[in-house]
Amino acid sequence: MAKKGRKSKPKTPKKGLSFKLSNQNKIILGSLLMLFSVALFFSFVSFYFTWQDDQSLLTEFANRNEQAKNLLNKFGASVSHLFIYKGFGLASMIFPFLLGYTGLYMFLNLKGQGLLRKWIWGLIFIIWISISLGFFATTKPLLGGIVGYEMNDFLQDYAGKIGVLLLLLFGLIFILVRLFHFTPEDFIHYFKAKKESISSEFKSNAPEDEDTVAIEKDNDVPVILDPYTHKNDIPPIEKEEPIDDFEVNVPTEEVIEEDVLAMEVEKIVEEQEDTDILANKLVDDFGEFDPTLELGNYKFPTIDLLEQHGAAGGITINQEELEENKNKIVDTLKNYKIGIAQIKATIGPTVTLYEIVPEAGVRISKIKNLEDDIALSLAALGIRIIAPIPGKGTIGIEVPNKNATVVSMRSVIVSSKFQKAEMELPIAFGKTISNETFVVDLAKMPHMLMAGATGQGKSVGLNAVITSLLYKKHPAEVKFILVDPKKVELTLYNKIERHFLAKLPDSEEAIITDNNKVINTLNSLCIEMDNRYELLKLAMVRNIKEYNTKYKARKLNPNDGHKFLPYIVLVIDEFADLIMTAGKEVETPIARLAQLARAIGIHLIIATQRPSVNVITGIIKANFPARIAFRVTSKIDSRTILDAQGADQLIGRGDMLFTQGNEVTRLQCAFVDTPEVEKITAYIGAQRAYPQAHELPEYVGEDSGTSIDYEISERDAMFREAAEVIVIAQQGSASLLQRKLKLGYNRAGRIIDQLEAAGIVGPFEGSKARQVLVPDMIALDQLLNNELK
Numbered sequence: 001m002a003k004k005g006r007k008s009k010p011k012t013p014k015k016g017l018s019f020k021l022s023n024q025n026k027i028i029l030g031s032l033l034m035l036f037s038v039a040l041f042f043s044f045v046s047f048y049f050t051w052q053d054d055q056s057l058l059t060e061f062a063n064r065n066e067q068a069k070n071l072l073n074k075f076g077a078s079v080s081h082l083f084i085y086k087g088f089g090l091a092s093m094i095f096p097f098l099l100g101y102t103g104l105y106m107f108l109n110l111k112g113q114g115l116l117r118k119w120i121w122g123l124i125f126i127i128w129i130s131i132s133l134g135f136f137a138t139t140k141p142l143l144g145g146i147v148g149y150e151m152n153d154f155l156q157d158y159a160g161k162i163g164v165l166l167l168l169l170f171g172l173i174f175i176l177v178r179l180f181h182f183t184p185e186d187f188i189h190y191f192k193a194k195k196e197s198i199s200s201e202f203k204s205n206a207p208e209d210e211d212t213v214a215i216e217k218d219n220d221v222p223v224i225l226d227p228y229t230h231k232n233d234i235p236p237i238e239k240e241e242p243i244d245d246f247e248v249n250v251p252t253e254e255v256i257e258e259d260v261l262a263m264e265v266e267k268i269v270e271e272q273e274d275t276d277i278l279a280n281k282l283v284d285d286f287g288e289f290d291p292t293l294e295l296g297n298y299k300f301p302t303i304d305l306l307e308q309h310g311a312a313g314g315i316t317i318n319q320e321e322l323e324e325n326k327n328k329i330v331d332t333l334k335n336y337k338i339g340i341a342q343i344k345a346t347i348g349p350t351v352t353l354y355e356i357v358p359e360a361g362v363r364i365s366k367i368k369n370l371e372d373d374i375a376l377s378l379a380a381l382g383i384r385i386i387a388p389i390p391g392k393g394t395i396g397i398e399v400p401n402k403n404a405t406v407v408s409m410r411s412v413i414v415s416s417k418f419q420k421a422e423m424e425l426p427i428a429f430g431k432t433i434s435n436e437t438f439v440v441d442l443a444k445m446p447h448m449l450m451a452g453a454t455g456q457g458k459s460v461g462l463n464a465v466i467t468s469l470l471y472k473k474h475p476a477e478v479k480f481i482l483v484d485p486k487k488v489e490l491t492l493y494n495k496i497e498r499h500f501l502a503k504l505p506d507s508e509e510a511i512i513t514d515n516n517k518v519i520n521t522l523n524s525l526c527i528e529m530d531n532r533y534e535l536l537k538l539a540m541v542r543n544i545k546e547y548n549t550k551y552k553a554r555k556l557n558p559n560d561g562h563k564f565l566p567y568i569v570l571v572i573d574e575f576a577d578l579i580m581t582a583g584k585e586v587e588t589p590i591a592r593l594a595q596l597a598r599a600i601g602i603h604l605i606i607a608t609q610r611p612s613v614n615v616i617t618g619i620i621k622a623n624f625p626a627r628i629a630f631r632v633t634s635k636i637d638s639r640t641i642l643d644a645q646g647a648d649q650l651i652g653r654g655d656m657l658f659t660q661g662n663e664v665t666r667l668q669c670a671f672v673d674t675p676e677v678e679k680i681t682a683y684i685g686a687q688r689a690y691p692q693a694h695e696l697p698e699y700v701g702e703d704s705g706t707s708i709d710y711e712i713s714e715r716d717a718m719f720r721e722a723a724e725v726i727v728i729a730q731q732g733s734a735s736l737l738q739r740k741l742k743l744g745y746n747r748a749g750r751i752i753d754q755l756e757a758a759g760i761v762g763p764f765e766g767s768k769a770r771q772v773l774v775p776d777m778i779a780l781d782q783l784l785n786n787e788l789k
């Protein structure tokens, strides 16, 4: 019972298993294919000239004395005989092109769906051409090949000649419409254009005196010219005898006007374009946009980087322990005169749930009131009573197992529930009380609050969250911002900076340990959020998922600022520390992000040791529906974090309660040890990476912008040099100063403010660099000299 989850065999993540050739092998195989295709091409071409001479040699392949006339000798003769005579006839010429293209594709290491598409269309063409030639040239087997002939024969037996003809016609229409995107309008347009060209030709060939539309023919019968068709073979409308010397003079301008009119009609037809059609064409030609292409060879971490943690044997609980606990429960309840009708045990990794159905007439409220007494009588730490279990009508008593089983991260990662999870940001937290793997989608939560006293498993919990995402997501799809005031817990992730981390443009460390930087990062995230909303608005979609789908389908033009948007997960360890030092400055942007960021793929995970009300304020709590409580020290803390008690009764070491609104689920958090995280990050870090960490929009602190009335004497010693750098580069950014003058972030920010006060750069403009108001060095000198006067 309850051992299903454990039995599932370890599986490597799906993407890690995919068959891939190394780059060198691709080059070798690619060139082989290209050369082979050239050989085939020459064989086929020369076969048409030499086949009769070489026919007798087909059976003499092994005979070294015999020489074939084919350019590639007996090989060429045999292969061509096979492909052309026995195969598809003339259509076989397509094979060398397909093979050559495949070779080139491998040689240049191209990606996308173009290759498969070419093969499918190539084969359709081969079959269609071969049947068509078999139909029209029955006597010439070298045109349609035996396959074409036989297929024709076969089809004609069932559908007759007309049926096959119609079938071929349908094939032609199918190819024209699907491959060349031909529409009936194209046909009409084509004929119209033809007509135009005939008319203009006629015009240019017409005699010089074109003022008259009535032209005398040899037999003196006037021919009326149709102004649109310009055909001179239309009979006259009136057959009356023409009046001598009567001519209808049409002013030249009018004729020209008619010509211009015809040209305009043509243009209107051509202007009908549809972005969707364009997008479809792009997708047809290049395949869908693949965000992972830049790191196309990225390999997902393998499962052997994770340890079993001795959990291979599964849950160990013996019958005696079960029996003992059952008796204790029954006896204790009997002491309070509560009879039990039924009792059932579900064994979990750390606790066993005893579900009780009380005898008829026992009021649940009575049991509820006795909660503490029952816990005392059972005399075990970590007993939690759930009366009643929501939706079941039974009472649950959770009793810790004597020997808790460690739930290894490995066991949850390999579980089919996680592997098959069709979620945006799947997280395998651990196992439930019934030993099922518990997987949730961070994108749906959409933000998470985590609390627990020191040493109860918070850091392990955070690592489990990050590890889950590392096992499921490509670096192009998700970016982390890690805030770690303790400076030790998350530093392990430094190695994956250029794969998975995002940071401010001018910061050196990707993992943020300085509280001031947290404020800037949060504000920068707010700018990123606003930018993303703007993009969503332009794309007319409601959320990041729709946006990215549209972008992948090439319906959004990168020239309009569109780009693939990765999810951003902000993890803050030790939030209490942060809010104590920075207060409102962090609370406001966090609340703003929490309220608005769900649709645009920014998700927050906040962990704290002290879940007191001044840390987890009302506004934060209201926006973090998903909460996790590890063991806390008091009932009050439990209430603060979960709005319910229970977290104080947990047993620690990863024993946790999870709620996403109403129901509270007890889980055993998956355990991932520091060496395992190290191995995973080293595995990822050793692979090819992006040139730098994902860059967040630049944000310059508001506080530095407020003191705009800097005294000249208070200016930084580097002020003048900074001004020169900015004016020469014509770019007002603090990061530029940091780079060029080797300044720290804060000092560069201060100088920028002083430059603003001096009127050298414009005001702060969000993610964009400030405008430089001084055009050149001469103007700068003038400005600074004037100040001194």
Ligand SMILES: Nc1ncnc2c1ncn2[C@@H]1O[C@H](COP(=O)(O)OP(=O)(O)OP(=O)(O)O)[C@@H](O)[C@H]1O
Pocket: 406, 407, 452, 453, 454, 455, 456, 457, 458, 459, 460, 461, 609, 653, 654, 655, 668, 669, 670, 671, 672
């Ligand atoms: N899921 C788990 N399974 C088994 N043991 C665990 C689990 N989580 C934590 N532990 C044990 O508890 C110890 C402390 O865990 P962890 O470092 O995560 O605590 P913490 O809450 O982050 O503490 P602090 O706040 O002081 O950093 C771990 O070293 C480990 O031995």
